[in-house]
Each structure stands twice: as structure tokens, then as C-alpha cells.
Amino acid sequence: MSRLWTTVLLAGALGCTPSAAQPSSTADSGGSGPIDAGDAGKDGPGTPPAPTCFTNPHTYLEIINACTDAQAIDKTDDLSPMTLPDGALRPLP
Amino acid sequence: MKRPPPSPLLFAIASAGVLVASEARAQNSPACSSLPGTVVYLESGDTQENLLKVVGRQLRDTANITLAFVLTGSCGITSDMYSHAMLVGGATLDYIPSTAESPTWDPTQPESNCIADPNGDPVQLGIAALFVESCGLGDPPAGSNLALVRGPEQAYTFIVPTASDQQAIWAEEAYCAFGFGNENLLMPWDQQSLMFIRPPSKSTLVALADNIGVPPNRWRGVPENASTDVVSAVAFSPNPEPTIGILGAEVYDADRGMGIKTLAYRAYGQYHAYYPDSTATSFDKKNVRDGHYTLWSPTVYITPVDATGAPVNPAVAYLEDLVLGVPNATPPEGGAPIDGLTDVVQVGLIPDCAMQVTRTGDGAPLSLYSPPEPCGCFFESKVPGAAGTPTGCTTCSSDATCNGGKCRHGFCEDR
Numbered sequence: 001m002s003r004l005w006t007t008v009l010l011a012g013a014l015g016c017t018p019s020a021a022q023p024s025s026t027a028d029s030g031g032s033g034p035i036d037a038g039d040a041g042k043d044g045p046g047t048p049p050a051p052t053c054f055t056n057p058h059t060y061l062e063i064i065n066a067c068t069d070a071q072a073i074d075k076t077d078d079l080s081p082m083t084l085p086d087g088a089l090r091p092l093p
Numbered sequence: 094m095k096r097p098p099p100s101p102l103l104f105a106i107a108s109a110g111v112l113v114a115s116e117a118r119a120q121n122s123p124a125c126s127s128l129p130g131t132v133v134y135l136e137s138g139d140t141q142e143n144l145l146k147v148v149g150r151q152l153r154d155t156a157n158i159t160l161a162f163v164l165t166g167s168c169g170i171t172s173d174m175y176s177h178a179m180l181v182g183g184a185t186l187d188y189i190p191s192t193a194e195s196p197t198w199d200p201t202q203p204e205s206n207c208i209a210d211p212n213g214d215p216v217q218l219g220i221a222a223l224f225v226e227s228c229g230l231g232d233p234p235a236g237s238n239l240a241l242v243r244g245p246e247q248a249y250t251f252i253v254p255t256a257s258d259q260q261a262i263w264a265e266e267a268y269c270a271f272g273f274g275n276e277n278l279l280m281p282w283d284q285q286s287l288m289f290i291r292p293p294s295k296s297t298l299v300a301l302a303d304n305i306g307v308p309p310n311r312w313r314g315v316p317e318n319a320s321t322d323v324v325s326a327v328a329f330s331p332n333p334e335p336t337i338g339i340l341g342a343e344v345y346d347a348d349r350g351m352g353i354k355t356l357a358y359r360a361y362g363q364y365h366a367y368y369p370d371s372t373a374t375s376f377d378k379k380n381v382r383d384g385h386y387t388l389w390s391p392t393v394y395i396t397p398v399d400a401t402g403a404p405v406n407p408a409v410a411y412l413e414d415l416v417l418g419v420p421n422a423t424p425p426e427g428g429a430p431i432d433g434l435t436d437v438v439q440v441g442l443i444p445d446c447a448m449q450v451t452r453t454g455d456g457a458p459l460s461l462y463s464p465p466e467p468c469g470c471f472f473e474s475k476v477p478g479a480a481g482t483p484t485g486c487t488t489c490s491s492d493a494t495c496n497g498g499k500c501r502h503g504f505c506e507d508r
Contacts (some may be wrong), residue, residue: 081279083276
């Protein structure tokens with residue numbers, strides 16, 4: 001369980017929990033002009049480009065969200081029936 | 094990252110697997126010891142069955158080696174090896190017939206059976222399909238003279254009936270489905286009678302458990318003893334939408350078109366869901382290799398070794414060399430060498446030399462990886478459906494044509 005919550009918290013810190021920011025549909029393909037998420041925020045406060053994928057991944061979250069030409073599947077799901085008020089998943093019964 | 098303590102149930106169920114094999118004694122089967130050549134007795138996770146069939150046939154035909162094995166849970170295998178357990182006396186084992194014995198046999202058919210010695214046989218090789226730490230075990234006991242060798246990587250998948258509309262599953266959804274079962278409030282996987290899982294000794298469940306955060310002994314669903322049973326249960330479900338199962342990708346690859354399809358998976362913190370392969374229909378394992386698909390574990394070969402660390406049994410050493418792609422591996426009793434690395438690739442496993450990421454535990458974060466002797470081009474040239482020289486690759490016969498790189502398995506690599 002500790003891994004789960006650590007990961008969820010880490011994801012939340014990056015603003016990519018399922019209930020928060022969903023990535024843009026153009027995020028996966030190099031051909032569609034992905035923004036390197038590694039540059040997010042470097043243009044100064046107030047103008048951070050939306051992170052879509054990473055062109056030069058190093059960390060775990062960058063690796064799993066690296067730019068790729070592989071087929072990506074997106075869908076819209078509502079996890080709220082199984083989440084707590086703080087957005088975390090319910091503990092196992 | 095702290096791991097849950099081992100479950101006593103886990104080991105009880107693992108041991109039961111071997112006992113069941115004994116009870117299912119096949120009538121009229123030969124004694125395993127009467128089979129020709131060097132007989133290697135081994136226990137393996139059933140996700141490795143296709144590899145054992147393909148390599149086992151060649152070993153019988155070209156190297157005078159017979160593989161006699163029991164397919165059981167990876168955690169039980171590791172425990173058996175660490176305790177030097179014997180195969181149950183009189184147990185029914187599987188073996189691969191030679192071409193001379195059964196000319197029409199192919200890997201789509203069941204193995205032949207033989208009977209273990211009445212006094213049992215020592216297990217000379219265990220093949221688990223996850224990190225041993227996930228079974229609550231660590232290094233081999235002191236003085237056990239056992240070695241763990243990291244073999245090819247094994248991906249795991251969530252599968253649904255072909256008739257299902259579902260294409261992807263998020264880690265959060267898997268957590269809710271398998272952790273809550275009938276109490277899951279998310280559609281469509283909310284009926285645990287239609288969730289086909291494995292017992293908590295099997296690598297498929299344990300490895301996935303570490304990825305989604307549901308401990309092995311808390312999964313909801315119908316445990317199936319064999320991967321093939323999961324395939325059947327999912328494929329023939331009368332209610333496709335809430336039906337889901339878990340499977341090794343190697344098993345899935347062999348059963349594509351059998352009424353099942355794999356789901357793309359989105360890990361915690363990931364932006365999109367991906368298949369193990371670059372598309373739903375390819376076999377290239379691109380997303381496992383580069384880290385976009387996180388559901389995978391290494392296979393681990395466990396065997397007694399001598400003072401130099403070499404396997405005591407030369408036939409086991411040869412088998413390990415084959416699956417690791419050791420160049421110029423030679424059969425211990427002579428005979429034509431086997432291209433084991435191609436077999437590994439074509440059954441859906443990924444040799445370490447083709448990986449671009451690695452991990453230190455099941456479900457642990459991935460990190461970038463540069464294999465010391467890369468074989469990415471070779472891998473891409475051998476996956477089912479590959480034709481010609483892979484894009485960006487150059488064929489070679491020596492280092493001289495590789496512009497400072499190395500010629501490995503017929504292709505230039507950068508080192």
C-alpha cells in the first residue's frame with residue numbers, strides 16, 4: 001500500500017492525477033509537435049506550457065510519459081465514487 | 094518501498110500445485126529417467142511454458158537433453174529451490190517429445206507425460222517469473238550453493254473478451270476492481286465472479302499486485318490454476334463487458350485470436366494508456382522495452398552452482414546460456430548449437446540486452462538502462478511479423494563494418 005499512496009501523491013504533485021489534469025490528445029506523437037514537459041514553467045510564472053510528453057526522460061515519471069510514436073489510448077473515467085474527499089483512492093476493505 | 098510480509102497461504106497453495114500433479118498420475122507414461130539423453134528436472138512458472146516447449150523440442154532433437162518439468166507458481170518454485178525440495182515421488186511431469194518420437198508434435202500441442210522416480214527427483218532448475226523478494230524471500234540461504242540468474246523480461250496483461258468495448262484500464266481502475274470486487278463502484282469491472290485471476294503464489298498475480306497496490310492475498314475474483322483456464326474463462330464469458338482476466342503477455346501472444354484481447358494500461362502518474370506492444374496488433378514489445386508499459390518482471394533462473402558459480406549441471410548451464418543469448422553457446426554433449434535468443438524473442442519475452450529500462454523490484458519505478466551488450470536491432474528483426482532489416486539498423490558480420498560499434502547477433506550496435 002505504501003507504494004500506491006506514494007505514487008498517487010507523487011502523481012498529484014505533478015498535477016496528473018486522473019481527477020486532475022488530463023493530458024492533451026496530442027501528447028503522444030512526436031509528429032504532432034509535443035511540448036517537452038521538461039521545459040514546463042521555464043518561460044516564467046504564468047505561462048507554463050502544458051506538459052504533454054518528455055523528449056529527454058530521466059526520472060520515472062518522465063520515462064513513462066516520454067514522447068513516443070506508439071499507439072496511446074485515452075478515455076474519460078470518473079473515479080470519484082471510489083475516492084476520498086482529498087482525492088485519494090479509498091483504502092482496501 | 095516496504096514489501097508486505099509473505100503470506101503462509103501463498104506457500105501452502107504453491108506446495109499444493111506439486112501434489113496435484115502427483116495425484117493426476119498419467120497412466121502408461123514412461124519413467125522420466127528412461128527418457129533419452131540427459132534429463133533435466135525443473136519447476137517453472139506456467140508463463141514460461143511456450144519457451145520450454147520451443148527450446149525443449151530443439152534440445153531433444155539436437156543436444157540430447159530432455160526437459161522434464163512441473164508448471165507451478167513462481168513463489169513455490171523459489172521456496173522449493175531454497176529448501177532443496179524434491180519433486181514428489183511418482184509425480185506426473187511434462188516433457189517435450191523429440192521429432193523421432195512424435196514427428197507431428199508442435200508447441201501448440203500439450204506436452205507428453207512421464208513419471209518421476211518413486212523416491213522423487215531433485216529439482217535442478219527453477220524458473221520463476223518475478224523478483225524473489227515479491228515472494229517474501231531474499232538471497233538464497235547461506236551455504237545453499239544456489240545462484241539466481243536474471244533471465245528475459247516477462248510482461249503481464251489485463252485481458253477482456255474480444256466482444257468487450259473496453260480498450261484500456263487505469264491502475265486506479267485495476268486497484269478498485271481487484272481490490273473491491275463486488276463493492277467496486279466503477280463500471281464495468283464490478284462483478285468478481287467475472288474477474289478471472291490466479292492464486293496468490295503465481296507470478297502473474299503477485300507481479301500485478303505490486304504494480305496496482307493490492308496485496309496478493311486480498312485480490313477479489315475467481316482464481317484459476319492455469320493461464321489457459323483464464324483464457325477459456327474470459328473468452329467464453331457470457332457477459333463480456335464486466336469480464337476481465339490477468340495473463341502473461343507471452344501466453345496472450347500465443348492465444349491472440351482466441352476470443353481475448355489485451356487492454357492498454359495506464360500506470361499511476363502516467364498520462365496515457367499503452368499496450369505492451371506499439372499497437373494492439375503488433376508483437377514488438379516496444380512499450381515494455383522503453384518504459385511506456387510498466388507491467389513486467391524479470392524471469393529468474395535458480396540453480397545449484399559450483400565453487401566458481403557455474404551451474405553444476407552442464408545441461409542447465411547450456412539452457413541458461415541459450416536464453417541469455419550467450420554467443421557461441423555449445424551443447425555439453427556436442428551437437429548443433431541452438432539459436433535460443435531467437436526463441437526467447439519469438440515467444441514474446443524480452444532479453445535483457447534489448448531493454449532500455451530496468452527496475453529493482455516488482456512494481457518498482459523504472460530507470461533508464463543501457464545493457465552492456467545491446468541487442469535491440471536483433472530483437473526487432475526477430476519479433477513476429479518483422480521483415481527485413483529494422484529501421485535504423487545495419488547488418489554486419491564483424492566489428493569492422495560498424496563504425497566503431499560492435500557487431501552483435503548480426504547487427505551493428507553502438508557498443
